[in-house]
Amino acid sequence: MPSFIFPNSTSFHTAKSFFEGHDPFIRDISALLHLDQEPDALAAVQYCVSELLRNVIEHSSSPDGAFVCAHRYTKGSPHRVTLAVADCGIGIAEYLSENYPDALGSDRIAIGLAMRPGITGARPGLYGTPENAGAGLFITRCIAKGTGGYFFISSGDAVYRLRRGLNPESQVELYADPYDETRYDIWELRSSWMGTVVSVEIRTDQIADFQGFFSWIRNHLPQRVSGESRIRFT
Numbered sequence: 001m002p003s004f005i006f007p008n009s010t011s012f013h014t015a016k017s018f019f020e021g022h023d024p025f026i027r028d029i030s031a032l033l034h035l036d037q038e039p040d041a042l043a044a045v046q047y048c049v050s051e052l053l054r055n056v057i058e059h060s061s062s063p064d065g066a067f068v069c070a071h072r073y074t075k076g077s078p079h080r081v082t083l084a085v086a087d088c089g090i091g092i093a094e095y096l097s098e099n100y101p102d103a104l105g106s107d108r109i110a111i112g113l114a115m116r117p118g119i120t121g122a123r124p125g126l127y128g129t130p131e132n133a134g135a136g137l138f139i140t141r142c143i144a145k146g147t148g149g150y151f152f153i154s155s156g157d158a159v160y161r162l163r164r165g166l167n168p169e170s171q172v173e174l175y176a177d178p179y180d181e182t183r184y185d186i187w188e189l190r191s192s193w194m195g196t197v198v199s200v201e202i203r204t205d206q207i208a209d210f211q212g213f214f215s216w217i218r219n220h221l222p223q224r225v226s227g228e229s230r231i232r233f234t
């Protein structure tokens with residue numbers, strides 16, 4: 001199955017126009033990954049790519065835009081799409097630290113905060129808006145985990161990986177605090193990544209109703225902000 005990779009500023013401008021709501025790159029994902037027959041899986045992939053690209057545009061100050069790659073696997077089991085969005089920007093700790101000073105001292109703390117719902121480093125500016133809800137990374141993590149896939153994020157010297165759930169029941173137990181998860185690993189890089197990388201695996205054979213799944217997550221956002229750290233999908 002096809003992969004695609006768009007390094008350089010082309011994808012930066014593409015992401016910018018997606019943010020304005022009319023981006024051919026996001027639409028082209030369907031053709032590039034041959035997902036035209038799987039609209040729910042396509043919607044999940046489009047959501048994750050667009051949120052991650054938006055983060056690069058809004059928060060990274062990357063001089064070189066975003067690097068995107070994705071691959072669809074259909075030969076072996078499980079059928080899945082893996083995707084990654086990387087940038088060489090300022091990293092999560094620096095951007096988040098203006099609102100959360102603790103983030104500056106530790107990339108591990110910074111990425112943990114960034115993954116929590118309701119936490120945003122966004123401030124008024126060219127692309128950051130008051131509408132930033134601190135939801136993108138949380139919902140992306142929910143989608144990956146909920147389909148039985150993995151979620152990976154690295155910024156500075158910290159790397160966080162959430163492995164695939166062991167069974168359908170555990171996949172739908174979602175935690176606001178990523179360090180409450182049971183199947184995560186965290187480690188430090190010897191050479192820091194100067195920027196941010198997020199990689200996601202989405203099990204395309206596990207998505208029957210993306211809109212319903214998405215709405216369910218969205219409906220739980222206020223509860224998570226008010227302190228409920230464990231969310232169970234029913």
Ligand SMILES: Nc1ncnc2c1ncn2[C@@H]1O[C@H](COP(=O)(O)OP(=O)(O)OP(=O)(O)O)[C@@H](O)[C@H]1O
Binds near residue numbers: 055132
């Ligand atoms: N590529 C990045 N570079 C620098 N900081 C980032 C990057 N991605 C995320 N962050 C930091 O992590 C925070 C949380 O990201 P998340 O996508 O969850 O929320 P948001 O972008 O602030 O709001 P929303 O996604 O709801 O519009 C961001 O506010 C930002 O501080």
Ligand SMILES: [Mg+2]
Binds near residue numbers: 051054055137
């Ligand atoms: Mg975001």
